[in-house]
Amino acid sequence: MRLVCIVCPNGCVLEAEKTPEGIKVTGNKCKRGIAFATEELTAPKRSLTTTVATVYPDMPVVPVRTDGEIPKEKIFDLMAYLKKVKADKRYRAGEVICKDAMGLGADIIITIDMIE
Amino acid sequence: MSDYKAIVIGGGPAGLAAALAAANEGAKVLMIEREARLGGILKQCVHDGFGVIRFGEKLSGCEYAQRFINGVKQNANIEVRLQTFVIQIEKTEEFRITATSARGIEVFTAENLVLANGCRERTARQVNIHGTRPAGVMTAGVAQNYVNLQGALPTKRCVILGSGDIGLIMARRLTLEGAQVVGVYEAKSTPSGLTRNISQCLTDFNIPLHLSKTVKRVFGNNRVEAVEICDVNDKMEYIDGTEEIIACDALIISVGLIPENELAESLHIQIDPRTKGPLVDQNMMTSLDGVYSVGNALHVHDLVDYVSETAEIAGKALTQPKKQREWTDIQHNGFLYLVPQKLDLAALADKTVFYFRTAIPLASAILKASVDGEVVFTKKYAHLKPPEMEKVEVPLQLQQGQKVVFSLEDGEVR
Known part of the structure; x- marks a missing residue:
């Protein structure tokens, strides 16, 4: 199976195949490619970056991301969940707004200082 | 005496990095930004993938910018003017910048100018x-x-x-x-x-x-x-x-994106038709002494990590004692572009950093640098594509009058 590694900007083109000895990966420039391909063939994960609404007219939305990765198939569920979240205080970059959102194993963190 | 050692125009990633690099060497810097918040285009880049090279972390664009903004805010040598727009630059013995804002029209003077205006979308x-x-x-x-x-x-x-x-x-x-x-x-x-x-x-x-x-x-x-x-x-x-x-x-x-160079053009700075940004030497100084071009105003980068890096080269260079420049051309073939396009022999370090894009996709390629026909550096590449900018450090030692040629050849050809 042909995959493009998304770990870094190199974008290595990987060939990954399931063999009796495990998953065999070629085309990777570093070992992170092996981990990526193995995960991609077993339980693909992604980080999610998006925005959540705020109560402040000067900043109607604020950027957030998952602090870590979540199962790829849960991306749209998490988007729907985050649509209901509203930032009602001036967070700083790195602060958690949702702890372990939906129990997916990743916190949602604010990615800018909302204080000017 | 000028008000500032340098005025940085633009508070995006390039301007932030250049200002910090200059201020860290003790220079008094004024940063002029037309928007209400620093960060430039990174303010709206909520997606991640930034900073892998620089910080070894996958940050969102906002987080990447925040690290530099924090640095600027904590640095006493940097003064920031937000919602301020540069309308004119005059070159006398120094640079006179006329800017407009809610405070009215103001004039600032500086010994050096860093153009970090970024680029525009086509x-x-x-x-x-x-x-x-x-x-x-x-x-x-x-x-x-x-x-x-x-x-x-x-x-x-x-x-x-x-x-x-x-x-x-x-x-x-x-x-x-x-x-x-x-x-x-x-x-x-x-x-x-x-x-x-x-x-x-x-x-x-x-x-x-x-x-x-x-x-x-x-x-x-x-x-x-x-x-x-x-x-x-x-x-x-x-x-x-x-x-x-x-x-x-x-x-x-x-x-596509096009470097924004209205201010550079108003100063009659030479523009490279390939990058659509100013011609610069290895310190990112343009054809006009004391004017530096950095970030996407210089050439459109695909990674912000390199934007910060080039801006820091300029920010540091402007704090160094001024010497008469000795500009030499670099000839090249096989590249979409190569930056810097010129070398200042009076300030040549042991290694010179180059940024380039290949003219055509190559499955395997060899980059060669030669001085007076003698190859002084080679590097092999697998998979070069025009959309992906490459960085290479080349040890170059040369004298005035020597001819420098860079070539990018298809590695498959025997």
């Missing part, structure tokens, strides 16, 4: 699209501003023209927000964006990428109602009979 007017111009035709950056800064969704069903990175990022972003992205259409036969963005933004969301196809016509009076898609050949000519009408309410354009 618009629908710069690619030949027929038909009407209703609401709903916008660049990817404008769509990104709507979604990520204003919290508004500018389309329910759109077509994206151009496979540049911002277009790919917006294809995913709009899909996540509930819009339908019918497809990304690219007139060239190869995608413009980074391979990993094709994978994580399009493939992950089943958004089709159509190569050698373009938007020929826009339909709609008040709002976009449909676009006409057409195949193109390798000369970018329409192929008759391949037209197809697609209903949509927006056409989002991601067809």
